[in-house]
Amino acid sequence: MKSQRSECTGDTAGRLSDGGRTDPATEAFVAHRNLLFTVAYEMLGSAADAEDVLQETWLRWSGVDLGTVRDRRAYLVRITTRQALSRLRTLGRRRESYVGSWLPEPLLTAPDVAEDVELADSVSMAMLLVLETLTPTERAVFVLREVFDLEYDEIADAVDKTSAAVRQIAHRARSHVAARRPRGVVSxxxxxxxxxxxxxxxxxxxxxxxxxxxxxxxxxxxxxxxxxxxxxxxxxxxxxxxxxxxxxxxxxxxxxxxxxxxxxxxxxxxxxxxxxxxxxxxxxxxxxxxxxxxxxxxxxxxxxxxxxxxxx
Structure with a gap:
């Protein structure tokens, strides 16, 4: 029998707790799983590492007292961002010894993803390579603000910075990306x-x-x-x-x-x-x-x- 960890982080996983009823922690995690994967993937450029981040997120989320959580989506995004930041710093060292050019891990995506122009642009190979030129914190702030439209206070909680510092980081990251991103949206x-x-x-x-x-x-x-x-x-x-x-x-x-x-x-x-x-x-x-x-x-x-x- 699969563990609850693998059940909750897998795509076709079982979602029932003992007694056949969905427990609130699992329900919240499953409801936001695709969002959390997208956040992690855009920060890491690696689907395999994004899946690992989701497992780590679930382990931490399953131990949280839900009675203390005001916004479950924001809380899950915060955990995911922190785990992705930690892994991103490790990956940076690993990529220094990578043989040849490093490219993001490609994903076979459904047609409906392309209908969201901003999301499609943000996960394109060209944009992911631009994001690789940012520092880990700049990348997290840019992704959370420009792609997922989180408020500065929410981002500050996720990256352990003040709201004022996040605004400065966001401005710097936007300028950096604007100078390097594809010239315009192509149909x-x-x-x-x-x-x-x-x-x-x-x-x-x-x-x-x-x-x-x-x-x-x-x-x-x-x-x-x-x-x-x-x-x-x-x-x-x-x-x-x-x-x-x-x-x-x-x-x-x-x-x-x-x-x-x-x-x-x-x-x-x-x-x-x-x-x-x-x-x-x-x-x-x-x-x-x-x-x-x-x-x-x-x-x-x-x-x-x-x-x-x-x-x-």
Whole structure:
């Protein structure tokens, strides 16, 4: 029989206490689970680490006297944020020794996530990489304020700062992100059109078609984690990226390239002999592809076999 911990943190977990009735702590946790996962994922860029944070959150939440809790959602977000901050500082040290480029862990997301434009933008690969350039506290404050619209006092409780300090941190984080974020919100239709053109060009090995859809300063990043071969450093420029892609897929036997919704954006999944080999997400600006993010590290592909529900 599964433990209550695994029951409450899993996706299809049982939710009943002894006697067949839902206990208040479990009920509150389950009601806000998708929100808590989204908070943790946006802070960490890793679904596996976000799941661990949810387990830690549940352990602490299950020991809380609910009679002392005024706002259960805010209390759960506070626990999750503190656990994610602690893990984020540990991950920073781990990523210093990561082999090659580090990319966020891709998620197969439901179509409805893309309908929430702000949420979709916040979980895109491009934005998650921008968030990586913030300090842990800046990232927490930015995510809680700009994505989840928490009040400054609530954020202050979560990050152990004064409300005045949080306002300053939020201003600094917004300025930092504004200077580095994608140039503007791109419609899903525009991204799909670019993805379709890109897919046809890659499948046919048509270099000219690739050059037509790639921006002159396009950047390709690959994440193999030292387990799978990937470009060891960013490749910049349409000609270099185009020639690499035009010569790549045609040499692979039993390969298939299929569209999917990844991190709320159209993407491509490369399967070899039926197994997921690479998840390729795109950044599109003004109808041209400006960023390509290829995740090949097998340890980051486990959440590509089922949809992940994200919520604000």
């Amino acid at each position: 899903a239709a525009e991204t799909r059109d670019a993805l379709d053109a890109f897919q046809r060009a890659v499948e046919t090995g048509d270099l000219q078609r690739l050059l037509d859809i790639l921006a002159p300063d396009v950047v390709l990043l690959g994440d193999g984690g030292g387990v799978k071969q990937a470009v060891p450093r960013p490749i910049v420029g349409a000609d270099k990226v185009g020639r690499l892609l035009a010569s790549g897929l045609g040499r692979i036997t039993e390969a298939s390239l299929r569209p999917a919704q990844v991190n709320a954006c159209p993407a491509l999944i490369l399967r070899i002999s039926g197994e997921i080999d690479t998840v390729l997400t795109l950044r599109v600006d003004n109808g041209l592809i400006t960023g390509l993010y290829a995740v090949r590290n097998p340890g980051k592909l486990s959440h590509m076999h089922r949809e992940t529900t994200l919520r604000r």
